[in-house]
Amino acid sequence: MNPSPQQHEPIASVPAKPSLPNGPAAAAILSAGVGCFALSVVAVVADASKPVARFCTFYLPTGPLSGVTSTAIFLWLVTWFILARRWHNRTVAVAKVNAVAFLLLFLGVLLTFPLFADLLLGK
Amino acid sequence: METSFRALITQIHGMLFGVFFLLAIFGVLVELCRSVYETRPPELTPAGHRLQRFYFVCTALLGWxxxxxxxxxxxxxxxxxxxxxxxxxxxxxxxxxxxxxATAGWHNLGMEWKEHIAWFAPIAITMAAYVSIKYSSSIREHPQVRKAVLVFVIVALFAAGVAGYFGAEIDDHAPIQGGGTAIHWMGGSH
Structure with missing residues (x-):
């Protein structure tokens, strides 16, 4: 018995919901790593150099901390903006992005620890 | 029963924003850990999604x-x-x-560490909030993304914990005082 023509027709199905590309998430993750690392690097440099500390004093009562954090936040947001534009519709190798972001985060945490930063600066 | 203006602002900074931020990060961490063991994507009503968004946004705002x-x-x-x-x-x-x-270490180690590492928490939580909202129901399809968010949230909890601990200890050893007029909570108590 031949199948009826109707049986050859594809069964009506709910169209699969397109999965979101991981690019926007990867951009947010990597830029967060960059932001944390940038904060600690700028903080160490400002601690080591008086001219940099003076340059970083955006708001006198707060001192160099105001410039250190503002610069890091600026770098974080600019990195996020650039990466988000480049990766907004892409699927990227998140494992590699994670590895770089984790490394930056780890180094960032390490550099904020005063004893390590002092050791690095030979204090 | 009175406090100074500066002490009140310090309490708002530490006890309101800081403590609630720490608690909220723990909530984010629990939610992320729970999602690892889900067998099916969560089915939230639109109101549930709004509540979830509200929670993440409030957590990030508390951090900032x-x-x-x-x-x-x-x-x-x-x-x-x-x-x-x-x-x-x-x-x-x-x-x-x-x-x-005897107390110099609270500044040389405590404040020097706290004033920088504290900023890691809102940066990490802003990222976690963005990813969690954008990939609300599809995060299971991106295990590597979830892993990264989880690591950043753990570091945020650590950073906020360091800031909170040293903040409390420093305020205990050298409290912020003054600022003009004293604020009387109960007029009759002197």
Whole structure:
């Protein structure tokens, strides 16, 4: 018995919901790593150099901390903006992005620890 | 029963923004850990999604409120330099801590670490909030993304914990005081 023509027709199905590309998430993750690392690097440099500390004093009562954090936040947001534009519709190798972001985060945490930063600066 | 203006602002910074931020990060961490063991994507109503978004946004805002109030309101009072000849350092917490070898560590290690690492928390939580909202129901399809968010949230919890611990200890050893008029909570109590 031949199948009826109707049986050859594809069964009506709910169209699969397109999965979101991981690019926007990867951009947010990597830029967060960059932001944390940038904060600690700028903080160490400002601690080591008086001219940099003076340059970083955006708001006198707060001192160099105001410039250190503002610069890091600026770098974080600019990195996020650039990466988000480049990766907004892409699927990227998140494992590699994670590895770089984790490394930056780890180094960032390490550099904020005063004893390590002092050791690095030979204090 | 009274407090000073500066002490009140310090309490708002630490006890309101800081503590609630720490608690909220723990909530984010629990939610992320729970999602690892889901067998099916969560089915939330639109109101549930709105509530979830509200929670993540509030957590990030609490973090920014904590670091900004700390850096721009409390920290200037903390680091104020005493005029020459001032003997009583009660109004100058940083100078007070550094004046004794027994308490200098609270500044040299505690404040020096806290003032920088604290900022990691709102940066990490803002990223976590963005990813969690954008990939609300599809995060299971991106295990590597979830892993990264989880690591950043753990670091945020650590950073906020370091900031909270040293903040409390520093305020215990050299409290922020002064600021003009005292605020009376109960008019009859003196």
């Amino acid at each position: 409120a904590a670091v900004l109030s700390g850096a721009y309101l409390v920290y200037p009072w903390y680091r104020a330099i005493p005029p020459l000849g001032v003997v009583n350092l009660a109004q100058f917490p940083q100078a007070l801590l550094k004046s004794s070898a």
